[in-house]
Amino acid sequence: LWTLRDLGRNYAKAQSIGLPVTVRFVTPGGPLWMIFSPLVVRIATYLPFTKSFITKYRRGWECRERYRAHEEHGELFTICTPGGNYVKISNFDVADDILKRKDEFGRDLEAFAVLNIYGKNLATTEGKEWMRHRKVAAVTFTEKNAELVWGEALKEASQMLEYWRDRAKKPIRTLAQDTQIFSLNVLAAALFDRSYPFEGREESEAREQAIGANAKNGAFGYRESIATILHMIVPIMVFGEKKLRESWWLPKGWQKAGYAVANFRDYVTHLINEERVAIAQGATSSANLVTNLVRACEDESSGSLKTDNSTGSKAILTKDEIISDLFVFAFAGNDTTALTLAYILAELAAHPAMQDWISEEIRYYTRTEDVTRWDYAVCTKLKRCWAVMYETLRLSHPISQFVKNTGAEQRAITHKGRTHIVPSHTTVEINTPSLSSMPSHWGPESLEWNPKRFIKPVSGFEDEVLPPDTTPQFFPWAYNRLVCPGKRFSQAELVGALAALFRDHRVEPVPETGESMQDACRRVKRMSEDIEQRLLSEIREPTKIALRWYKATR
């Protein structure tokens, strides 16, 4: 009854906006629904007449429906739920207007509170506080750092390929978990300058058992800590670090998460102190993110080193804020890139001709198969690899919605000459899967995965033209003030991975019994675009994609 009362109230508010209204009986971001919806939806798949329920209620429906929901309800419409109203936007001008009015359509800080494990940071602040973090982030992600990422991505991807060819269980069904290990290792190098050899999940479990798994030490301490934190972020938020560590009655894995939080803090604190001493001694250092972040803060301070947590008069970030920002870089930078790489590889497996198309270009710019000799300058030359990355993000993006909130006041939105007043505390979501698939903008074949749409062929590789990576009509990394600080980082990582994997090798789906290769490709394409939203949007059943890597013959 309570739910129905809230739904009734919200319906009245939704109608006042003057946009078409559609009702959902559960709140998509409600914690209970987040936990139980996969189970509820799975049960529904076994029942008759549930197709429409599954289409609307399975989390991440926006990624599967793409522009079709807006075709049915209009470019702007309101979803009314018991927990609040959601205005969905699929119009470039309105989206642009909302993104520009950052102070009016701010972040839903409550939804982001989960990232405050180490205190407030770039992703969980607004206004002046956000500007302070943002200013430091802007000088932290340097081209030198992207170069470091490029080198590590090449190395890790070559090792991952070796694993897939020689050591992994065949056929390979671990695409999603392997790309996560890849991305975690690249992140370790970029953040801390620590290089880890690629190893499959089973290999690392065997190694852990051999050395006696302990979250507090071991050569892989940092990497395991961050992986554990990312995996257990919800229990960490609910119970807190101390309770997780001290509650014997909680599952062992949860206790381990408590130690992982402390472990990451100790590790980073140690590195920050080391860096501050290096600065005091005038030593030059590497371009990793810890170094860059600490140096950016020290440059702004009076020069006096602070090993305590005081802000002083000039230092821009305290030590805790530096730790929290580094954590959020790891959080924002790991799964986004890992999931994107999984999408890319699945799409490429389903489109063999595109593998040849990018390989041709990679071979043109790399004269040797020794990846350690591939200069960072090669990265921006591989336009076809960039096009593959763009096209995949266009159709399958790990962050499907730009979620904004009207905050304490009502806000006006103008659409096609009509002004709509959106009440206070209403969520406004820019629906990118719809914007990036509308046939009116992308053409009648908007749902086809075709990277060539991003390349203007002229004559020869050197003259091919690639559009910018962010415009108001295509913004996988957001744009203007909100642009992702890790944009270059992720581009170097993804293009590096593609170059190392596809120069001399190809991947193909392993057909099921009685299935032709063509049908297997179609199935893999379908599965790679069957997306479900967990924390981010990801392939719903990645283990059902079976792959095989082989050396290309020429």
Ligand code: HEM
């Ligand atoms: C394919 C990979 C990636 C994609 C598609 C991506 C996309 C985005 C987008 C769209 C936003 C804006 C979100 C919003 O305003 O609601 C964002 C923000 C952010 N991204 Fe990325 N990102 C990627 C990789 C990375 C990496 C590798 C890092 C860091 C190592 C990173 C760090 C961040 C941070 C810290 C923010 C928040 C910025 C702020 O609040 O000012 N991202 N990203």
